[in-house]
Amino acid sequence: MVKAVEWVDEKVIMLDQSKLPLEITFIECTDYRQVAEGIRKLWIRGAPAIGIAAAMGIALGAQDIRAENFDGFMEGLEPIFNEMLSTRPTGVNIRWAIDRIKSVMIKSRNESVDGLKELLIAEAKKILEDDIEVNKAIGRWGTELIKDGSTILTHCNAGALATGGYGTATAPMLVAREQGKRFDVIVDETRPVLQGARLTVWELMQEGIPVTLITDSTAGALMKNGEIDLTIVGTDRIVRNGDVANKIGTYTLAVLCKEHKIPFYVAAPISSIDFSIATGKDIPIEERGPKEVTHVSGRGGSIQIAPDGVRVRNPAFDVTPARYVTAIITEKGVFRPMDLKRLMDTDADIEEFRLKP
Ligand code: MRU
Numbered sequence: 001m002v003k004a005v006e007w008v009d010e011k012v013i014m015l016d017q018s019k020l021p022l023e024i025t026f027i028e029c030t031d032y033r034q035v036a037e038g039i040r041k042l043w044i045r046g047a048p049a050i051g052i053a054a055a056m057g058i059a060l061g062a063q064d065i066r067a068e069n070f071d072g073f074m075e076g077l078e079p080i081f082n083e084m085l086s087t088r089p090t091g092v093n094i095r096w097a098i099d100r101i102k103s104v105m106i107k108s109r110n111e112s113v114d115g116l117k118e119l120l121i122a123e124a125k126k127i128l129e130d131d132i133e134v135n136k137a138i139g140r141w142g143t144e145l146i147k148d149g150s151t152i153l154t155h156c157n158a159g160a161l162a163t164g165g166y167g168t169a170t171a172p173m174l175v176a177r178e179q180g181k182r183f184d185v186i187v188d189e190t191r192p193v194l195q196g197a198r199l200t201v202w203e204l205m206q207e208g209i210p211v212t213l214i215t216d217s218t219a220g221a222l223m224k225n226g227e228i229d230l231t232i233v234g235t236d237r238i239v240r241n242g243d244v245a246n247k248i249g250t251y252t253l254a255v256l257c258k259e260h261k262i263p264f265y266v267a268a269p270i271s272s273i274d275f276s277i278a279t280g281k282d283i284p285i286e287e288r289g290p291k292e293v294t295h296v297s298g299r300g301g302s303i304q305i306a307p308d309g310v311r312v313r314n315p316a317f318d319v320t321p322a323r324y325v326t327a328i329i330t331e332k333g334v335f336r337p338m339d340l341k342r343l344m345d346t347d348a349d350i351e352e353f354r355l356k357p
Contacts, residue, residue: 002203004049004161005056007125010063012056016043017161021202022299032061032080039087042193046162047236047272048131051093054084055124058101062120070109073116077105089284090245090317091236092274097127131164134269135171137331142172142232142267143179144357145327145334150229151184153219156247157199158234158267168234168267170203172329177209185211186228188219190247192292192314216249223260230263232329238266238273242322242337243280248315254324263326266337270330275344280319288314327355 005014012029018041019025027043029035035057038044044053058080065076081098088094104123105116146152158169166174176183185204190196197213204211214222222228231253237245244250244266257264277283290312295302306312322337332343333354342348 001165002160002206003165004046004163005044005053005128007056007059007121007128010060012053012060014038014044014053015161017045017199018042018297020161020198029057029060032057033083035060036083036087039084045195046157046159047091047093047234048135048163048168048269049161050088050091051097051271052124052128052131052164054087054094055097055101055127057084058098059117059120059124062117065113065117067113069113070105070111070116073113074105088286090286092272093236095274096271100127128164131269132166134271134331135163135166135168136175138168138267138269138329139166139171139173139175141331141334142265142329143175143181145230145232145263145265145329146172146176146181146183147229148181149183151186151227153186153188153222153228153231153253154200155188155196155231155233155250155253156190157195157203159200159203161199161203162234167203168269168329169232170200171267172232173204173209174207177207183210185209186219186222187211187213188216188249188253189213190249191216192288194296195247219253220256223256223262228260228262230265231257232265232267235266235268235272236317237277237283238268238328238337238340239277239280239283240273240275240341241279242325242328242340243283244320244322244325244328244337245280245283245285245317246320248318251318251320251324254320257326258324264320264324265327265329265334266320266325267329270332270343273340273343275341280321283317283319285318286316288316290314 061080067073159167187196294306325337339353
């Protein structure tokens with residue numbers, strides 16, 4: 001299976017997703033600023049993959065910190081954390097990775113500075129390994145929602161390329177396929193950057209999963225014709241009341257699903273739930289540059305399709321209110337979005353509010 005990011009020989013290696021599927025090229029990062037640039041320029045993208053890359057970038061940057069003791073080392077890490085946090089604001093994963101790194105550092109405060117540097121590398125690699133295991137668990141719960149013969153719609157790319165491996169929205173599909181279920185996947189092209197057409201279609205074709213590509217505006221018509229049985233998407237951040245941020249266009253799909261009584265599922269690790277934010281209106285939405293909208297890229301490079309000087313809006317994400325989300329597929333089970341806050345309660349009996357297929 002394709003790997004979006006890896007730590008190899010003291011370097012962060014990322015597959016350049018901005019060139020996929022036409023070119024398979026890898027970028028070797030030897031400086032944390034290069035990793036941050038890769039996140040900004042979408043060489044690596046997808047919230048969990050960004051979190052993993054940021055953790056690896058931090059481990060890379062940490063190797064150059066000259067400090068005498070724990071406090072000096074933590075001070076040296078601060079600008080690296082800030083550089084990573086400044087890259088892409090909507091996903092919670094960079095914040096989550098930094099919190100996880102900080103807690104490992106604090107627990108190991110009596111280690112030497114060299115020891116702390118080694119621990120950072122080990123933790124970054126562990127974040128990647130854990131992500132794959134979590135995704136497989138998402139797949140095992142999510143497959144229960146896929147009936148033999150169904151057609152699944154997905155948006156953007158929440159596959160192996162967007163994670164450490166296996167994907168979140170694609171994990172139930174991979175497990176269903178392992179179980180011998182037959183199903184079809186319909187993929188929205190996902191303008192402006194075409195993650196659906198370029199990445200999800202490529203990944204699913206490599207896995208031998210039957211896939212059909214549509215333009216974003218086709219989904220409603222197919223739903224009306226009864227051609228879609230369920231929708232599964234990923235997410236960049238889920239908040240306490242169950243509102244979900246994901247690639248622009250997700251909200252439209254969720255509303256269409258409700259109108260056509262089609263289940264709308266969001267697949268995500270528990271680490272994507274930001275319990276510090278109460279509702280979706282406080283999720284920061286990244287606005288990207290106009291060129292992504294006025295141009296399209298493909299063989300032959302970038303081609304202008306809109307007149308010079310046109311005013312453009314390009315929010316990269318939207319927020320789907322919890323009432324449109326049938327359920328969230330996590331590594332701990334499938335839950336109604338409004339029940340997620342009970343996961344915070346350590347005494348809660350998860351079994352009691354886990355949805356049965
Ligand atoms: O702008 P991108 O390509 O980083 O957006 C990616 C998405 O919206 C994904 O659906 C989300 O990050 C979840 S990936 C498991």
